[in-house]
Amino acid sequence: MERAYLDWNATAPLRPEARAAMLAALEIPGNPSSVHREGRAARKLVEEARAQVAALVGADPADVIFTASATEANALALTPALEQAGNRAPRDRLLISAIEHPSVRAAGRFSKAEEIPVRADGAVDLAALKAMLERGGRPLVSIMLANNETGIVQPIREAADIVHEAGGLLHVDAVQGPGRIAVDMKALGADLLTLSAHKLGGPKGVGALIRREAIHIADPLIKGGGQERGARAGTENVAAVAGFGAAAAAVSANWKAEAAHTAQLRDRLEKGLIAAVPEVIIFGKEADRLPNTTLFSAPGMKAETAVIAFDLEGVAISSGAACSSGKVQPSHVLAAMGVDSTLAQGAVRVSLGYTTDSSELESFQNAWIKLAKSLRKGRDQAA
Numbered sequence: 228m229e230r231a232y233l234d235w236n237a238t239a240p241l242r243p244e245a246r247a248a249m250l251a252a253l254e255i256p257g258n259p260s261s262v263h264r265e266g267r268a269a270r271k272l273v274e275e276a277r278a279q280v281a282a283l284v285g286a287d288p289a290d291v292i293f294t295a296s297a298t299e300a301n302a303l304a305l306t307p308a309l310e311q312a313g314n315r316a317p318r319d320r321l322l323i324s325a326i327e328h329p330s331v332r333a334a335g336r337f338s339k340a341e342e343i344p345v346r347a348d349g350a351v352d353l354a355a356l357k358a359m360l361e362r363g364g365r366p367l368v369s370i371m372l373a374n375n376e377t378g379i380v381q382p383i384r385e386a387a388d389i390v391h392e393a394g395g396l397l398h399v400d401a402v403q404g405p406g407r408i409a410v411d412m413k414a415l416g417a418d419l420l421t422l423s424a425h426k427l428g429g430p431k432g433v434g435a436l437i438r439r440e441a442i443h444i445a446d447p448l449i450k451g452g453g454q455e456r457g458a459r460a461g462t463e464n465v466a467a468v469a470g471f472g473a474a475a476a477a478v479s480a481n482w483k484a485e486a487a488h489t490a491q492l493r494d495r496l497e498k499g500l501i502a503a504v505p506e507v508i509i510f511g512k513e514a515d516r517l518p519n520t521t522l523f524s525a526p527g528m529k530a531e532t533a534v535i536a537f538d539l540e541g542v543a544i545s546s547g548a549a550c551s552s553g554k555v556q557p558s559h560v561l562a563a564m565g566v567d568s569t570l571a572q573g574a575v576r577v578s579l580g581y582t583t584d585s586s587e588l589e590s591f592q593n594a595w596i597k598l599a600k601s602l603r604k605g606r607d608q609a610a
């Protein structure tokens with residue numbers, strides 16, 4: 228049976244351009260820090276990729292720091308030791324939105340994070356942010372560009388203005404943005420921005436932190452050989468970095484058409500959801516959302532059972548709730564939006580990509596109709 232892979236927010240399939248760049252890079256024996264010809268060939272690949280990743284978000288290549296993941300990039304960014312244009316006074320508060328990825332919720336090297344609430348529509352509450360900033364200090368604020376579970380896009384430009392007005396710095400976890408919406412660091416007003424290669428068709432295990440030129444991270448997480456201008460020691464993973472660069476270039480060239488393609492399929496998918504189960508709830512349906520993401524629930528639905536049922540029908544989707552030690556926790560994202568916990572326990576996420584096609588949607592719809600029947604049966608029996 229042909230599988231339908233509809234879990235692109237978890238990870239995207241490797242783009243052919245990335246695969247080709249990685250295979251070519253694996254043939255180069257040199258260390259990018261070596262001065263000989265082999266070393267210079269490896270360095271060239273790393274620097275080409277740096278320029279491609281920078282171009283994706285309208286940044287200067289010199290401001291890109293390659294890391295081993297977006298998780299690491301977030302941990303690197305969230306530090307009091309951010310020097311700005313020579314000012315060494317440490318950041319003394321960390322504010323994060325209530326819907327951040329666990330790698331931001333971990334708060335980096337701050338002892339704690341203050342949570343900025345989100346509104347019922349899933350967007351960060353800017354009035355609350357303003358009030359929190361009025362309490363003073365030298366804050367670092369972290370707000371994601373788009374939420375990985377709901378796809379809801381955050382008002383980053385407005386937040387940046389508020390944060391800068393208060394003398395703060397803004398970090399943006401933009402992992403879910405590229406390929407779906409415009410991600411321009413300057414237009415967003417981000418001081419620091421995180422990317423992950425595998426969410427945009429590059430390999431897993433490589434990410435980047437991009438900073439505004441004036442910002443210096445005075446306490447790198449990994450110290451040693453001085454790679455990445457001292458911001459992240461360790462010999463670069465040349466093949467992964469080259470794959471990241473190639474994927475970034477493909478996204479820069481194609482994202483508008485890809486986003487239009489997924490938007491059209493996503494709308495079709497949502498019509499099908501409602502047609503089979505009129506009581507279905509699509510979270511953030513009226514909000515500014517990524518064009519590829521649908522998070523939904525229905526009365527009586529259990530996320531873990533639904534994910535398994537879809538999998539057995541050949542469809543890969545994911546539960547909107549985080550599963551740890553076998554126990555499904557209601558999603559902190561839906562809880563922050565004030566969604567009823569029983570409904571949140573049923574939430575599943577479908578996320579599409581540029582290769583998603585009608586036959587995959589059809590497999591999804593057939594599996595959904597089957598599941599809807601068993602939900603109805605379960606409800607009738609309970610009544």
Ligand code: PLP
Nearest residue numbers: 296297298328375400402423434
């Ligand atoms: N931030 C967001 C919003 C994500 O969706 C993810 C991936 O799940 C990450 C960070 C972590 O990315 P990585 O797998 O590169 O550590």
